[in-house]
Amino acid sequence: MPSSLTALGPCEDSQRLLEPFIAAVGDYALLLLDQDGHVLSWNRGAELISGYPAGEVLGRRLSCLYLPEDVAAGKAEYVLEVAFHSGRHEEIGERVRKNGSRFLANVLTTAIPGADGRPIGFGIIMRDITARPAEDLVKARAARLRSLIDTVLDTVVDGLVTIDSHGVIQSYNKACVSLFGYAVEEVLGRNVNMLMPAPDRGEHDRYASTTPETGMAKIIGAGREVMGRRKDGSTFPMELAVGELPQGGNQAFVGIIRDLTERREAEKQRDQLRQAQKMEAVGQLTGGLAHDFNNLLAIIIGNLDLLREIRQDDLVTEELVRDALESALRGADLTRRLLAFARLQPLQPERADINAVIGGIVKLLTRTLGENIAIELALSPTVWPVQIDRAQFEAAIANLATNARDAMPKGGTLLIDTRNGQLDEAYAAAHSEVIPGDYVVIELRDSGGGMPSEILARIFEPFFTTKEQGKGTGLGLSMVFGFMKQSGGHITVHSEPEKGTTFRLFLPRLDAVALVQGERSTKPAWRGGSETVLVVEDNAGLRRIVVRQLSEAGYHVLQAPDAAVAMGLIEGPVPIHLLLSDIVMPGDMDGRDLARAAARRRPAINVLLTSGFPDARIPGPGARSPGSRLLIKPYRKEELLRAVREAIDDPI
Numbered sequence: 256m257p258s259s260l261t262a263l264g265p266c267e268d269s270q271r272l273l274e275p276f277i278a279a280v281g282d283y284a285l286l287l288l289d290q291d292g293h294v295l296s297w298n299r300g301a302e303l304i305s306g307y308p309a310g311e312v313l314g315r316r317l318s319c320l321y322l323p324e325d326v327a328a329g330k331a332e333y334v335l336e337v338a339f340h341s342g343r344h345e346e347i348g349e350r351v352r353k354n355g356s357r358f359l360a361n362v363l364t365t366a367i368p369g370a371d372g373r374p375i376g377f378g379i380i381m382r383d384i385t386a387r388p389a390e391d392l393v394k395a396r397a398a399r400l401r402s403l404i405d406t407v408l409d410t411v412v413d414g415l416v417t418i419d420s421h422g423v424i425q426s427y428n429k430a431c432v433s434l435f436g437y438a439v440e441e442v443l444g445r446n447v448n449m450l451m452p453a454p455d456r457g458e459h460d461r462y463a464s465t466t467p468e469t470g471m472a473k474i475i476g477a478g479r480e481v482m483g484r485r486k487d488g489s490t491f492p493m494e495l496a497v498g499e500l501p502q503g504g505n506q507a508f509v510g511i512i513r514d515l516t517e518r519r520e521a522e523k524q525r526d527q528l529r530q531a532q533k534m535e536a537v538g539q540l541t542g543g544l545a546h547d548f549n550n551l552l553a554i555i556i557g558n559l560d561l562l563r564e565i566r567q568d569d570l571v572t573e574e575l576v577r578d579a580l581e582s583a584l585r586g587a588d589l590t591r592r593l594l595a596f597a598r599l600q601p602l603q604p605e606r607a608d609i610n611a612v613i614g615g616i617v618k619l620l621t622r623t624l625g626e627n628i629a630i631e632l633a634l635s636p637t638v639w640p641v642q643i644d645r646a647q648f649e650a651a652i653a654n655l656a657t658n659a660r661d662a663m664p665k666g667g668t669l670l671i672d673t674r675n676g677q678l679d680e681a682y683a684a685a686h687s688e689v690i691p692g693d694y695v696v697i698e699l700r701d702s703g704g705g706m707p708s709e710i711l712a713r714i715f716e717p718f719f720t721t722k723e724q725g726k727g728t729g730l731g732l733s734m735v736f737g738f739m740k741q742s743g744g745h746i747t748v749h750s751e752p753e754k755g756t757t758f759r760l761f762l763p764r765l766d767a768v769a770l771v772q773g774e775r776s777t778k779p780a781w782r783g784g785s786e787t788v789l790v791v792e793d794n795a796g797l798r799r800i801v802v803r804q805l806s807e808a809g810y811h812v813l814q815a816p817d818a819a820v821a822m823g824l825i826e827g828p829v830p831i832h833l834l835l836s837d838i839v840m841p842g843d844m845d846g847r848d849l850a851r852a853a854a855r856r857r858p859a860i861n862v863l864l865t866s867g868f869p870d871a872r873i874p875g876p877g878a879r880s881p882g883s884r885l886l887i888k889p890y891r892k893e894e895l896l897r898a899v900r901e902a903i904d905d906p907i
């Protein structure tokens with residue numbers, strides 16, 4: 256009767272037929288549920304299969320068909336939930352009839368979309384398959400097991416991928432979706448090498464093609480660390496354990512994947528912290544040592560200066576003294592480098608245009624590096640100004656350039672470029688002492704031999720050198736490191752054997768407000784005087800020299816080994832023009848306390864403090880005591896006399 260069917264025509268006619276058809280179907284239970292799961296329609300098939308007449312289920316939920324344990328586990332709700340979100344749910348599962356007997360049902364639940372696409376109800380097609388042939392039942396059980404396995408696989412937190420012997424992906428669980436960023440449909444049937452970055456891909460193909468005898472067997476069982484590749488192309492470290500899945504004579508594999516990103520990140524941070532702590536500890540040790548050396552060298556240099564003057568007519572003595580002085584000054588230079596590493600070097604920061612500074616030393620560098628090495632400059636004309644001790648910065652660049660030269664014995668290129676940049680919050684969080692913000696970046700890139708990671712990890716340590724004895728002190732980079740930190744900056748290095756080395760120096764941008772116009776002190780020639788100077792110094796050797804040098808320059812000198820004795824003199828009758836005191840002293844009062852107490856007693860007194868440490872690192876309130884100058888040890892006679900003269904003539 257096709258003609259009469261066609262004659263029935265469009266929609267309303269098929270609607271008219273639909274309901275009686277559904278009601279009449281006897282082999283399938285066809286039901287409609289509303290959005291909340293209440294039964295709206297219940298056909299003859301549903302009655303026949305379940306034994307419930309429509310009147311007993313309409314308007315109620317479907318739980319009467321479920322086994323008690325499934326009801327307890329909320330299975331009816333779970334099925335609707337899945338269908339609601341993914342459109343459908345299909346399973347082969349046991350159900351229970353009105354009379355309590357059980358049957359095996361194939362149930363397909365479909366969400367019915369409304370005008371806006373969101374489900375407005377559900378349609379269910381259920382078939383009793385208990386009586387189907389044994390083979391069907393086996394298949395049904397297998398399907399059921401499969402759906403159970405899928406549920407389990409999707410619930411585990413580790414990524415699970417199964418592949419066949421050709422590496423074709425057969426299954427890929429939910430955890431993998433979030434690990435790799437690919438949806439299931441995007442990977443099924445494709446080769447697993449899409450989940451690996453380039454260098455591992457080939458290796459994997461090789462493994463797969465030589466399975467099962469050789470390749471894959473090697474990695475079966477034990478977990479190993481490999482890199483994974485996400486959909487966006489980024490890579491991440493992962494632990495991969497591989498197991499074999501015999502599949503009807505064919506070899507297949509299951510890979511269990513655990514993301515190691517967080518663990519690696521935590522390890523990296525721990526290492527960085529350990530390294531920073533080590534540098535800090537070495538810095539403190541070095542700083543203390545350098546301070547003591549300074550005192551010793553001050554005595555040696557002072558005595559030699561005096562000796563030279565006393566015996567200036569004796570040529571032999573003069574020569575011996577000159578040699579001794581030279582060595583002592585070299586010692587002082589070494590000490591200064593150690594202080595630089597310990598961030599205790601006295602600095603004279605001033606506003607600087609980094610391009611101009613670099614431009615200024617290139618000539619010198621060209622000469623030092625020799626003809627075989629080309630220096631290329633790429634200086635951004637818009638770099639922000641910075642505040643830096645110019646001389647020390649030049650020394651740092653010279654140090655880095657010398658290292659580059661040593662790494663390029665056969666010649667090469669040293670590229671120096673400058674640009675503006677930022678260190679962000681995330682970077683600062685991962686690197687102790689880095690403050691996020693704007694930085695001027697100075698990059699030195701050489702085409703030399705580079706370094707392996709064991710060396711790279713140690714290059715900033717004082718006395719670490721790979722150069723032959725007598726060639727390098729191993730203090731060059733330590734100095735640069737300490738100097739950068741002391742200047743509020745940061746230094747990074749990237750290097751690989753045979754791929755050259757890149758150092759980046761980050762100097763904080765000088766903003767207009769913080770601009771401090773540092774002026775280099777003009778240094779007039781020294782001369783003596785006849786005023787009274789009170790010398791307070793706990794080191795007897797040093798005190799003797801200072802007293803002698805000042806006395807010889809014409810000053811009237813009083814002396815005290817500590818603050819208590821000094822206060823006695825200050826409170827006495829003799830007028831004192833200048834208090835020259837060490838800062839770090841034993842006893843209750845240090846040099847700063849003494850300076851303050853002296854100023855209270857004698858408001859007109861001038862103060863000159865001396866120390867082996869620069870100002871900023873000395874404990875005590877305020878950067879500088881009021882009305883005081885600072886002379887850094889060890890100092891030469893001329894420096895002492897100049898500072899004393901300035902302190903008396905030009906009090907601050």
Ligand SMILES: Nc1ncnc2c1ncn2[C@@H]1O[C@H](COP(=O)(O)OP(=O)(O)OP(=O)(O)O)[C@@H](O)[C@H]1O
Nearest residue numbers: 658659662714720721722727728729730731732756
């Ligand atoms: N550009 C570079 N290329 C390759 N290796 C480098 C580079 N810069 C530094 N190094 C390595 O770092 C080590 C330490 O460098 P550092 O400047 O602190 O000391 P040094 O150069 O050995 O001695 P000094 O600087 O006192 O002459 C060097 O011995 C070298 O192994």
Ligand SMILES: [Mg+2]
Nearest residue numbers: 654658731732
């Ligand atoms: Mg060096």
